[in-house]
Amino acid sequence: MDLNGQVAVVTGAGRGIGRSMAQHLAQAGASVVVNDLDADPAQHVVDEITQAGGKAVAVAAEIGTEGAAEACIAAALDSFGRLDVLVANAGVLRDSVLWKTEDEAFDLVIRTHLRGTFQCGRAAARHFREAGHGGALVLVGSPAGQLGNFGQTAYAAAKAGIAGMTRTWAAELQRAEVAVNAIIPTALTRMTETIPPLAPYVQAMERGEPLPEKLRADLGIGLPEDIAPLVVYLASQAGRATTGQCIGIGGDRLAFWSHPSEHRVQTRSGGWTPDSIAEAWPDLTRDALQPFGITMDL
Numbered sequence: 001m002d003l004n005g006q007v008a009v010v011t012g013a014g015r016g017i018g019r020s021m022a023q024h025l026a027q028a029g030a031s032v033v034v035n036d037l038d039a040d041p042a043q044h045v046v047d048e049i050t051q052a053g054g055k056a057v058a059v060a061a062e063i064g065t066e067g068a069a070e071a072c073i074a075a076a077l078d079s080f081g082r083l084d085v086l087v088a089n090a091g092v093l094r095d096s097v098l099w100k101t102e103d104e105a106f107d108l109v110i111r112t113h114l115r116g117t118f119q120c121g122r123a124a125a126r127h128f129r130e131a132g133h134g135g136a137l138v139l140v141g142s143p144a145g146q147l148g149n150f151g152q153t154a155y156a157a158a159k160a161g162i163a164g165m166t167r168t169w170a171a172e173l174q175r176a177e178v179a180v181n182a183i184i185p186t187a188l189t190r191m192t193e194t195i196p197p198l199a200p201y202v203q204a205m206e207r208g209e210p211l212p213e214k215l216r217a218d219l220g221i222g223l224p225e226d227i228a229p230l231v232v233y234l235a236s237q238a239g240r241a242t243t244g245q246c247i248g249i250g251g252d253r254l255a256f257w258s259h260p261s262e263h264r265v266q267t268r269s270g271g272w273t274p275d276s277i278a279e280a281w282p283d284l285t286r287d288a289l290q291p292f293g294i295t296m297d298l
Helices: 016-027 039-051 068-080 103-131 143-147 153-173 196-206 213-218 228-235 274-285
Strands: 007-010 031-036 056-060 085-088 135-140 178-185 246-250 253-256
Touching: 007 016, 007 068, 016 031, 016 039, 016 085, 016 228, 031 039, 031 068, 039 056, 056 068, 068 103, 085 103, 085 228, 103 135, 103 153, 103 178, 135 153, 135 228, 143 153, 143 178, 153 178, 178 228, 228 246
Parallel strands: 007 031, 007 085, 031 056, 085 135, 135 178, 178 246
Antiparallel strands: 246 253
C-alpha cells in the first residue's frame, strides 16, 4: 500500500499495538503524528520512524481530556499541512469484577476509551467535512466489546460503545467520503499480561520466542505487528471503499464480525402477556441463545 502524501494521527502510539501502527503507516509512506500520554515513549517512536527514513512528530496529551484530540490534529496540520487518517487507539485497563469496581476506575476507562474516541472522531469529522477531501477513521474495539469479558465491566462497555459509534459515524460521514471502521485486535501486549492465561505467552514474546500455532491460528492471538497491516489497508484508498464494519485481526486470523440483529422473531396479534411469552419461549429460544464472554482454550 502506498500512503505517500497522506498524514495520519495515531493515539496511544508510544507502545504496543499503537507503536506498531505508527511504524507501519510510516513505512507505507504516511507522515505520522505519534500521540502518547507520556512524551518520552512518543518521542522514542518518532525517533525510530525518522531513523528509518520516515516522517513523524510527537504529541504528549491525555486522550479523553479537553483539547487533546484537537492538539493531535493541529500537530498534523502544522507539521504536514493536512490530515487523512485518524486511528483512535489510546486505552487503559483497570480490570475488576463488578462488585469490586470503584467509580474512579470505571470513569478512567470510559473517559480514555469511549470519551477519548468520541472526541477524536468529532475533531476529525469537523476537519474532514471542512477540508472536503475525505479520509479514514479507524477506531479500536475489542472482543470484550463484542462478547463481554469477565472482570472487564468498564472496558467491555467502552468497546461496545465504540462499535456503536463506528456504525453511526459511517452513516453520518458517508456523504463526506469518510470511511469509518473498527478493528477488533487480538495481540499480546503489556495490557494483556494482566490476563492470567496469557501472561506466560507475553513473557515468552518478550524473550523473543515464537508463539505456538494454536495461539496464532486457532485463537488468532499474535504480536502487535500482526495488527498493523489492517490499519494500513483501511487507511489506503482501496480500504476506504469499506465503511461501518468491525473487522477482527490477530495472529494468523482475519475476520468480519457480524452486527447485532434480530435472530428469531415471533408475532402475536394484540401483543404479549407473561403467560403467552412463557408458552412461546421454548420455540423462540431453541438453538438461538447467543454466546457471551471470551473463552480461551489454552
